[in-house]
Amino acid sequence: MSRPLPRPAPEPLLPADSRLARELLDGLAEAVVTTDRSGVVTLVNAMTGELLPELTPGTDLARCAVPALARAVGHGAETFDTEHRGRRLRGVRRPLAGGRCAWYVRDVTEEQARTDALLAERSRTAFLAQAGSRLGLSLHREQTLRATATLPVPYLADAALVIHHAPPPSDDLPHWIRYADGEPGPVAGVGSHELTGSVPGLAEALEGDSTDPSPWLDAELADLATVLPESFGQPGTLLISPMLSAGGPAGALILIRRAGRAGFDQRDIELAREFSARAGAAVATAELYGEQAHLARVLQQSLLPPQLPPVPGVTLAGGYRAAGDSLRIGGDFYEVFPTASGGMFALGDVCGKGVGAAVLTGRVRQSLQTLRLVEQRPLELIRLLNRALFDAPDAARRGQFTTLLLGVTAQDPDGGVRIRIAGGGHPSPLLVRPDGGIVSVQVGGMPIGAFTDARFVEAEVRLAPGELLLAYTDGVTEARGGPAAVEMFGETRLRQALASVAGLPPGAVVDRLLQLVDEWLDGQGHDDIAMLAVCAADQA
């Protein structure tokens, strides 16, 4: 049994029912607006009434009261995006048959808000991450404070001020560091005593308490205004946060926004608090480091090789490389003192390395400084020094000793120099002739500070003009390096090196030797290295 074939539909069925069409349109969550070929609105759905009530049939869309849409129509654009009646709207145009067209407009307010919130959260996290890593970099107090003032601008505020009290010994005045938007770098200064009291919330923050953000009142904040750059403009709001740290507040952070900018919202405040707490911790760490470093520096300054004073009749140069540690102190040392007739020099090596050796080095140099005031003949002085060191408490038990060369120079009338050298078990100094000839000056003797009955000897050497005497510690000859990394630099290489720079002034000789030993070491660790070069001064 056959059934009649259905008649093929010439085109998809459209609801002839205009009422149905109307209901479908009004049920949409988008606003739909159609126009005829001249751009006049022919139809709007219900959502249009909510989102774009300005549009009714008969409106000329190119001149409608929704500026973004009118512009889009005018420019023939396919989309528009605008803020309208407190909502975020996004519209798309679709052409219809017969030159007509339809605009579909969506309310994306919430979508946008979610995206904005996500971006804001991301930028906060990025800000804190960057701030955290920047604040962790420096161990220097001032630099950490400068970073604290610089980082919140412009993200959190248009200007940031750090108020802090300089570590003692110092005045009691509030110090400030400012960074304002557009400035090339942070600026520091000292405020008046009134500053702390006159700014509401500042004294509290310096005590560690937080206050809410407040509007800028010119009358109240005149003292603070003087700290802002003149070109800053009118401030709007400020937020003060304590820079908390384990040892109490390290200061206070004042964030200032210009009058045109929105105030601080709750999230901004949380972020500012978090940031200033991190900054406080970083400053506290830097302060702690500063105290330690200061101690180390005081120790170091008393131990580092001195700037050599001018000595009549001779030119001198010293060179020094401490065994690896960042304190740059060790067991080798040299000293030069001018005397009535010329000068006195000493070069020594305290056994051991590191802080232990450094302490003994300090004692040897102190004793030498004192004893040379009463005794300036080298052999007598070295004996005296031995007694002094040996008598020091615990010296024998530690079994530490020092090798030393002690020389006294006197000018000869012909321009040469006579040097009397007393030795305490130290490598012999080398005499360098201008023609490259090298002679070892035998001195000998026993180390000082180890034996009550130590014997010391004295030698005399005469430097003609152009001749040079080099005293050095065994760190030079025992530097291990070279192609195999285990060979010692040795006296032969030292002599060759000296021959190659014969006739040069002491400074150039010492520099060249340090360079050669450094190249020999090729980055390997080494013992302390010290050297002292002396030659007769030019008559010129």
Add this chain to the structure above:
Amino acid sequence: MTGDDPEPAGPPRRVDQTAVEAYLDSLDRADPGGATRIALDLLDAGCSVADVLVDLVAVVQREVGLRWLTGRWSVAQEHAATHVSELVVGAVAGRTPRRASRGHTVMACVEGEWHALAARIVAEVVRAAGWRVTFLGASVPARHLVSYLHQTGPDAVLLSCVQPSWLIRAGRMIEACRSAGVPVVAGGPGFGPAGRWAAAVGAAAWGETARDAARLLDGPLFGAVNTGPAPVPGSDEYVAVLRRRREIVQLAVRDLDPPEERAEDFATAVAHLVDALAAAIRVSDPRLLVDFAGWQEEVLTARGGRPLLDTVLASCVAALAEHPHSCDYLRLTREALAGRA
């Protein structure tokens, strides 16, 4: 702003050729008195510290380097001349009023770098421009520099590197400064023609002369936040090269078979070449190695040596066969040297 001193007395005099020649002549005679007089006379005639140090002392020092390079002057002559110039810089510095109002900078030479005169000149010109400058001197170990930075918190570090073979060390020092929050202004030919490798090792800026250094410090580089963009990572093959450095040097010296008294010099030269290879890979630029090898060849042949570099480069290729960048760079360098010959 060039770091020049303001208000010279009378019509300012420029450093002219006569002064340059007279100065070179006093270096040739190792005459510190004469050299100092020339420099101080120019200052009295209205030249600025930058004029005297950059246009006279630095210019002549380049000539001194050239004379050493071409073998006209011995190492000793070069050292004597440099020493005289150092005394001159000291004397000029003694005439400069200290008006440190701008901030604090630290001048250091990369570890292993002993040519401190150029750095000294930069330090004095920057000082004359109103900065407080701490001159840490030649060959500053990285750990000393870092401990100094933490103790004093300067605004910037000026780092001098004359030889590109020290670039890896320079990079490590710059990294150390950056991690202490201090930006680095690089200077010296070691950072490449026009400083092309300075950014790759993390320097915030590069300057050619002492005047550039003073100008760069004037820029907005140096807020507390900005240590410049991070260094470019590049290939890590240089690490492998450095690890095998000693082995490569021994192999190359064995292949060269030099007379015993020169074996150590050769070993040092080869070690520098390997350093240059590592540096070239670090900054991804074979030109670093090509230029350095060309310079070494020049030094060696100027002293009457036969061309040796090709043998050394061949040994390196053999030793580093499994490292593609190294082989590539070494091949390019051998071709370039063959082209020069």
